[in-house]
Amino acid sequence: MKVLVAVKRVVDYNIRPRIKADGSDVDIAGVKMSINPFDEIAVEEALRLKERGVVTEIVAVTIGTAACQDVLRHALAMGADRVILLESDLELQPLGVAKLLKAVVDKEQPGLVILGKQAIDDDAGQTGQMLSALMNAGQGAFASSITVADGEAVVVREVDGGTETVALQLPAVITADLRLNEPRFVKLPNLMMAKKKSIETIFAADLGVDAAPRLKLLKAAEPAERKAGIKVANVAELVSKLREAGVIG
Amino acid sequence: MSVLVLAEHDGKQIKKATRQAITAAGAWNTPIHLVVLGHGVDTVAADAAAIAGVSEVIRVDAESLQYPLAEDVAALLLELAPKYQVILAANSAAAKNALPRVAALLDVAMISDVITITAPATYVRPTYAGSVLTTVESIDALQVLTVRATSFEAACNSAPVSIVSHAAQAAHSQARFVSATHTVSDRPELASARVVITGGRPLETRFDAILNPLAAQLNAAIGATRAAVDAGYAPNDLQVGQTGTVVAPELYIAAGVSGAAQHLAGMKDSKVIVAINLDPDAAIFQVADFGLVADLFEAVPALTAALVAE
Numbered sequence: 001m002k003v004l005v006a007v008k009r010v011v012d013y014n015i016r017p018r019i020k021a022d023g024s025d026v027d028i029a030g031v032k033m034s035i036n037p038f039d040e041i042a043v044e045e046a047l048r049l050k051e052r053g054v055v056t057e058i059v060a061v062t063i064g065t066a067a068c069q070d071v072l073r074h075a076l077a078m079g080a081d082r083v084i085l086l087e088s089d090l091e092l093q094p095l096g097v098a099k100l101l102k103a104v105v106d107k108e109q110p111g112l113v114i115l116g117k118q119a120i121d122d123d124a125g126q127t128g129q130m131l132s133a134l135m136n137a138g139q140g141a142f143a144s145s146i147t148v149a150d151g152e153a154v155v156v157r158e159v160d161g162g163t164e165t166v167a168l169q170l171p172a173v174i175t176a177d178l179r180l181n182e183p184r185f186v187k188l189p190n191l192m193m194a195k196k197k198s199i200e201t202i203f204a205a206d207l208g209v210d211a212a213p214r215l216k217l218l219k220a221a222e223p224a225e226r227k228a229g230i231k232v233a234n235v236a237e238l239v240s241k242l243r244e245a246g247v248i249g
Numbered sequence: 250m251s252v253l254v255l256a257e258h259d260g261k262q263i264k265k266a267t268r269q270a271i272t273a274a275g276a277w278n279t280p281i282h283l284v285v286l287g288h289g290v291d292t293v294a295a296d297a298a299a300i301a302g303v304s305e306v307i308r309v310d311a312e313s314l315q316y317p318l319a320e321d322v323a324a325l326l327l328e329l330a331p332k333y334q335v336i337l338a339a340n341s342a343a344a345k346n347a348l349p350r351v352a353a354l355l356d357v358a359m360i361s362d363v364i365t366i367t368a369p370a371t372y373v374r375p376t377y378a379g380s381v382l383t384t385v386e387s388i389d390a391l392q393v394l395t396v397r398a399t400s401f402e403a404a405c406n407s408a409p410v411s412i413v414s415h416a417a418q419a420a421h422s423q424a425r426f427v428s429a430t431h432t433v434s435d436r437p438e439l440a441s442a443r444v445v446i447t448g449g450r451p452l453e454t455r456f457d458a459i460l461n462p463l464a465a466q467l468n469a470a471i472g473a474t475r476a477a478v479d480a481g482y483a484p485n486d487l488q489v490g491q492t493g494t495v496v497a498p499e500l501y502i503a504a505g506v507s508g509a510a511q512h513l514a515g516m517k518d519s520k521v522i523v524a525i526n527l528d529p530d531a532a533i534f535q536v537a538d539f540g541l542v543a544d545l546f547e548a549v550p551a552l553t554a555a556l557v558a559e
Binding site: 011013016017019026093094095098117118120121122123124125126127128129130131132133134136137138139141142144154157158159160161162163164165166167168169172177178179213214215216217218219220221222223226228229230231232234235236238239241242245247248 | 316318319320323341342343345346347348349350351352353354356357358359360361362371374375376377378379380381382383384385386387388389421422423424425426427428429430431432438440444467475479485486491492494499500510511517520521522523529534535536537538539540541542543548551552555556
């Protein structure tokens with residue numbers, strides 16, 4: 001079975017984003033970029049499914065400018081067999097991304113598609129569910145465990161107040177929660193090897209998909225700073241301050 | 250045209266987050282319909298019908314909806330959609346699962362975790378773990394969105410409105426429910442508790458032993474940092490932050506929490522924040538109203554004892 005993994009290039013999770021002086025957007029010029037952490041978990045899970053003999057080929061795909069090649073190299077270094085860059089200059093939003101991924105699914109015919117549950121830049125958490133809808137497939141969002149057997153993927157999902165297990169006919173779409181696995185470290189020789197592998201490039205414009213943004217970004221702003229308060233000397237002072245603030249009886 | 254709100258319930262009553270979503274739905278100044286789905290939901294529908302601002306309750310009762318799957322919820326909302334200009338829900342795990350599917354089937358964008366509705370199609374929502382507030386305008390005729398419940402007041406009750414029944418569709422052929430596990434707790438629900446006490450990794454195996462007595466004393470919900478969850482000291486559904494639950498209680502007590510941006514994203518709108526940490530330079534002190542530099546293994550029991558003595 002072939003598995004398709006979608007990965008996104010985002011501002012590294014350790015970086016505090018800056019906003020452009022005119023408030024039009026986040027300024028990502030010269031900022032350290034990395035593979036979205038949830039997508040790294042998705043790649044890791046594909047590798048584990050291959051190591052268990054369930055999956056025969058792992059294809060990683062990303063959508064964006066040529067700069068996104070670095071996250072594909074990262075996926076290759078982790079162990080992906082093949083990578084595809086869907087080149088696009090458009091401002092990408094989840095619906096457009098889902099439609100473009102659907103075109104790749106039609107071409108590649110994977111048995112399973114794994115994505116991260118959300119990207120840490122837009123925090124939308126939509127793309128996997130949207131892709132699943134477009135494929136009319138079953139969806140296993142926020143997965144913390146995946147078992148594939150007898151043409152079904154059994155997925156344990158993290159939900160409010162516990163977990164839920166669903167069984168999905170293949171092909172299905174799954175989005176990875178933090179709990180799914182611990183991604184492996186990329187070894188330097190693998191990274192060097194990944195640099196030599198070829199990246200298949202498809203021009204998104206050639207796919208005949210309407211991926212134009214539906215949301216207009218009007219403004220980006222910093223939230224109001226929360227003022228630091230005071231340090232109290234001991235528990236007794238803390239209790240009296242909390243009583244003054246009216247938050248304890 | 251009206252607004253359709255997807256209700257969440259516990260089998261007995263409508264959740265507070267849905268009441269908060271109803272207040273958000275008031276931004277359109279048009280009738281609000283509340284769809285209640287499940288199995289054996291007469292009591293819940295009656296509770297829903299009494300919420301102020303709701304003008305009609307749509308009850309969908311079917312055995313297949315005992316544990317509703319996103320595939321089936323989305324198909325149902327797709328069927329109801331032509332009568333509405335907005336489909337909205339509180340940003341819970343269930344809504345995050347189902348609503349993007351609805352949006353894609355309707356070929357419209359979705360707007361997640363809205364904190365302010367500034368105009369009928371203009372929204373403010375946090376991005377980059379709450380480090381950026383983004384204002385977006387949707388160009389779609391139909392709006393599909395989730396709202397951050399804690400950013401809106403909960404709607405109270407008024408005279409009951411009518412309940413109409415709607416038939417469920419056949420279950421989706423590609424997905425089936427297998428089982429569910431629920432964390433059993435006598436504490437209030439994390440997302441809507443008035444007081445939340447969160448523990449970090451330093452608590453280690455004494456996580457429950459240290460936090461439970463204080464939580465019991467304050468009738469508080471217990472939260473956890475990602476580090477505490479990853480280390481296995483607390484279950485995953487207690488995680489507060491960018492990828493866990495977002496809370497905004499009146500009182501938030503962080504014990505042994507360093508205050509990473511991903512954690513602050515889930516709690517910095519709390520009214521009063523207390524930090525108890527041995528490290529005076531911990532980032533949590535930059536947002537705490539009251540900070541106590543102390544060993545939490547002494548300070549938390551001392552705080553519990555001080556409150557018991559009152």
